[in-house]
Amino acid sequence: MNGSNITPNIMRFIGLVAVQVLLLNQMTNTVGEYFNVLLYPLFILFLPLQLPTPYVVLLGFAVGFAVDAALGTWGVHASAGAFSGVMRGVAFFPFAPKGGFSAKDPIFAPAHMGWQTFLQGTALFMAFHILWYFTFSYFAPVFGWEIMTKTVTSWIFTMIFVPLYVAMFNPKK
Amino acid sequence: MGKLLQLLLRNGGFVTFLLVEIGCFAIMVNFETRHKEIWANTTGIFGGRALEKRQIAADYFSLYETADSLAHIVDSLQARLSNARQMQVSIRDTFFLVNYDSLSKTDTVRRKTVRPQYEFITAKSIKNAIAGTNNWLIINRGSTDGIQPDMAVVSPEGIVGIVRHVGTNFSLVMSVLHRQAKISVALPNQKNAFGSLIWEGGDPEEMTLRYIPQHFVVKKGEPVVTSGYSLMFPQGHPVGIVKDLPKSDPENPYFLEIKVSLSQDMATVREVAVVRNLFKAELDSLQLKISINER
Secondary structure (H helix, E strand, O other): OOOOHHHHHHHHHHHHHHHHHHHHHHHHHOOOOOOOOOOOOOHHHHOOOOOHHHHHHHHHHHHHHHHHHHHHOOOOOHHEEEEEHHHHHHHHHHHHHOOOOOOOOOOOOOOHHHHHHHHHHHHHHHHHHHHHHHHHHHHHHHHHHHHHHHHHHHHHHHHHHHHHHHHHHHOOO | OHEEEEHHHHHHHHHHHHHHHHHHHHHHHHHHHEEEEEEEEHHHHHHHHHHHHHHHHHHHOOHHHHHHHHHHHHHHHHHHHHHHHHHEEEEOOOOEEEEEOOOOOOOOOOOEEEEOOOOEEEEEEEEEEEEEOEEEEEHHHOOHHOOOOOEEEEEOEOOOEEEEEEEEOOOOEEEEOOOOOOOEEHHHHOOOOOEEEEEEEOOEEEEEEEEEEEOOOOOOOOOEEEEOOOOOOOOOOOOEEEEOOEEEEOOOOOOEEEEEOOOHHHHHEEEEEEEEEHHHHHHHHHHHHHHHHHO
């Protein structure tokens, strides 16, 4: 990260954590337990592509820990955030150009990749994150059915909200 | 060291992820109530299984000591059983009949305490033979263990033989499968009619019971036990069962000849006990007086 993209990332951190805690989690409590939207992983997704993986992992842990602190789910979101940090490279690998991403593509956003590539990469990234989150949320294999059903429904609802967020803010760096 | 550092740097993301995940796991199982309970339950189950397997292994390696202590317990129980049978005494006076068979009970009428008569010394048969005309065993007990000649040798299943020669650490036992062996046995179903059990050679599973009077109706399958009259074998110890319907003894037509199937398979004798009669000295001196009187 350089000076020009620290501020947007800080804003994204605070904004996504606030939206997650104050709005989206309240919607889950109102609508029902299967209405789960996890938007804060976008912070990890929109981190610079050139950022070394250990930093992505640590920042993923940080955003997850912030959500945990607000919701009282100690360690669960932090664990999912760290996992997404290390799986980001795997999720974006099929969409990387030959030779990998360059400075021409600072972040994984529609402004640089196009909507199709962005949505495909985000779908894969979110699937990793949401599956890990519910696995550790339930913490026992006897809840396998609940984990799978909530992962699917949460992924669907999240993928509805992601394009809305991106269309609204159109992140470029 | 340099190569390790390079490896860490190349896989820095994964290493950082592992360390962070360990931290997250620790936070979850310590601060999340539900996760703490699930973790405690899981560690309890797997910890219990691991401890169980460890105990099975430890029990296996201590089997020798367990078997040894069980052998001592069996001896003690056999001693108590034999002594209990021995001490069943009826005391009768004009007012009441008292039976007592406890080892430690005191008779309040005569103020006498019953005393045990037999002790059992565990031993192992280290050499055995059943194919000869006169068969012997060697056991791993000798004079240092309190063994003396003319002590009976039994097993939990039946009778084995009589000690004849004693060394410091080993003893030679005349097997019941020896032509000179003569064991006093009784038929409990025939009012404890007693006779002599001898081996006539041949079948190592069969011995011959003689001197049971003809008027007894002995049936096939009846139990045969030690009579207690030999002073070596305690009374009531199992010997075998009546193998066939008895015939008239060709040597003495007033008595029966009964084939007895031994309960102890002499081919598989291993764990035995030597019977020490605690009143042997007194009984031997009484027997000596009989011999002196009859001269």
